[in-house]
Amino acid sequence: MRRALALALLLMARAACAEVAEPPGLWTGPMQGETPKTLAGARIVDADQVKALAAAGALLLDVSAEPPKPADAPKFWAPIHRSIPGAVWLPGAGRGDPDPVFAEKFARHMAVLSGANPGRAVVVFCHPACWGSWNAGKRLARNGDRPVFWFPGGIEAYEEKFDVAPVAPDRALLAAP
Amino acid sequence: MTRMALVLILSCVAVLARAQDADEAGQREKRWTDLATVLFDGRAPAPAEGLIDIDAPNRAEDAALVPVRVTLSQPGAVEALWLVIDDNPSPLAAHMIFGPGLDARNLSFRVRVDSYSFIHVVIATAEGLRVAQKFIKASGGCSAPMDADEDAARKTMGEMRLKWGKPQDGATAAKLMIRHPNFNGMQMNQLTRLYTPADYIETISLRQGETKIFDLDGGISLSSDPVLGFGVRLSGAAPIEATVTDSLKNVWTQEFAPPSTGE
Numbered sequence: 001m002r003r004a005l006a007l008a009l010l011l012m013a014r015a016a017c018a019e020v021a022e023p024p025g026l027w028t029g030p031m032q033g034e035t036p037k038t039l040a041g042a043r044i045v046d047a048d049q050v051k052a053l054a055a056a057g058a059l060l061l062d063v064s065a066e067p068p069k070p071a072d073a074p075k076f077w078a079p080i081h082r083s084i085p086g087a088v089w090l091p092g093a094g095r096g097d098p099d100p101v102f103a104e105k106f107a108r109h110m111a112v113l114s115g116a117n118p119g120r121a122v123v124v125f126c127h128p129a130c131w132g133s134w135n136a137g138k139r140l141a142r143n144g145d146r147p148v149f150w151f152p153g154g155i156e157a158y159e160e161k162f163d164v165a166p167v168a169p170d171r172a173l174l175a176a177p
Numbered sequence: 178m179t180r181m182a183l184v185l186i187l188s189c190v191a192v193l194a195r196a197q198d199a200d201e202a203g204q205r206e207k208r209w210t211d212l213a214t215v216l217f218d219g220r221a222p223a224p225a226e227g228l229i230d231i232d233a234p235n236r237a238e239d240a241a242l243v244p245v246r247v248t249l250s251q252p253g254a255v256e257a258l259w260l261v262i263d264d265n266p267s268p269l270a271a272h273m274i275f276g277p278g279l280d281a282r283n284l285s286f287r288v289r290v291d292s293y294s295f296i297h298v299v300i301a302t303a304e305g306l307r308v309a310q311k312f313i314k315a316s317g318g319c320s321a322p323m324d325a326d327e328d329a330a331r332k333t334m335g336e337m338r339l340k341w342g343k344p345q346d347g348a349t350a351a352k353l354m355i356r357h358p359n360f361n362g363m364q365m366n367q368l369t370r371l372y373t374p375a376d377y378i379e380t381i382s383l384r385q386g387e388t389k390i391f392d393l394d395g396g397i398s399l400s401s402d403p404v405l406g407f408g409v410r411l412s413g414a415a416p417i418e419a420t421v422t423d424s425l426k427n428v429w430t431q432e433f434a435p436p437s438t439g440e
Contacts, residue, residue: 031365032322065320068362070361070374070375071375072362072376072424073266073397074267074377074396076215076216076268078212078268079266080208080264081292082292127316155316156314156316159293163201164201164293166204
């Protein structure tokens with residue numbers, strides 16, 4: 001009996017360790033892969049909550065990567081990106097390197113997107129198992145100037161319940177000097 | 178009066194909800210119309226009405242390797258087939274031109290699906306173009322890094338196998354397996370953080386002697402190590418010759434013996 005209990009505890013401890021822990025800073029490893037279930041400073045939300053937040057005026061920030069057009073791409077190249085209606089798609093905003101120039105550009109662009117409400121709540125997302133939205137959420141949560149919601153289920157989880165719509169990339173972030 | 182207002186409000190809400198539903202469906206339809214306009218020079222394919230059946234998982238386990246089976250009920254009247262994955266950056270996965278040596282009743286492909294998307298199969302018949310569609314839930318099939326070692330994949334590139342199945346009504350089922358990583362240029366090497374340069378299959382052609390079985394234009398929406406299923410109308414003992422070319426201008430040719438009849 002006691003051995004069974006010890007074994008159960010051991011298994012539980014192992015299961016706990018198998019979960020991905022939050023890195024102390026931004027994640028710089030492979031961008032596709034299992035993420036932590038939490039993000040310190042941000043609230044985790046599901047599709048219904050995202051829809052409600054959007055209706056209440058939150059900024060929807062999609063940080064999905066944009067597929068690079070290969071140098072030798074087939075002739076018929078016609079990329080399309082479907083996201084949560086009303087979302088701003090900032091490809092590249094999920095990067096994890098500590099480049100201070102990018103950090104400043106990101107902060108400045110967020111201020112632009114927030115318009116008249118500098119404390120505008122933001123929902124960050126991309127796809128499932130995508131570290132990009134975790135990183136962008138981490139940056140925003142660290143700044144601490146607005147409520148941050150992380151939607152780990154991403155576009156696919158939203159699409160399970162609601163309509164998605166084609167969204168063009170907002171390239172101003174990367175183009176800014 | 179208040180009751181009437183309530184009914185009005187409720188019906189407005191219902192209309193709004195429906196408008197939003199129609200929104201995604203409408204946008205997906207527009208995407209297909211746009212693609213078809215480019216692919217078929219403005220000719221709009223008509224519904225296949227039972228000529229085409231598409232069998233594919235509603236939800237794919239592996240987005241980089243989604244099996245798609247196409248059944249044609251009147252294959253004799255079909256000259257060519259297009260397999261289109263609407264939302265892939267390179268939507269045309271395969272364009273197959275049928276030869277007299279092909280039995281096209283049952284065809285199969287393995288494709289990459291990058292996001293929730295319709296796939297369309299279009300056939301060219303004497304009466305014009307016909308189309309059928311199916312929605313597939315899969316995501317990340319195009320950017321999925323290769324599991325296997327890239328260098329190892331390059332060493333076996335171009336190796337082929339032709340596996341014979343059962344004879345049925347004058348034709349024999351066959352599977353052509355091609356070793357090729359079919360790099361699409363969108364896969365990031367997780368160690369080097371560099372995109373692996375594109376190197377993908379452009380054409381696959383199959384002949385028995387002078388008789389064409391099929392010619393296929395591929396692309397980056399076919400999976401790595403693609404597998405094609407089809408039927409062959411064999412004529413005599415001449416070998417089957419398969420030729421594959423890729424975007425780096427590699428050419429591979431291999432001959433296969435027709436199946437022994439067992440007599």
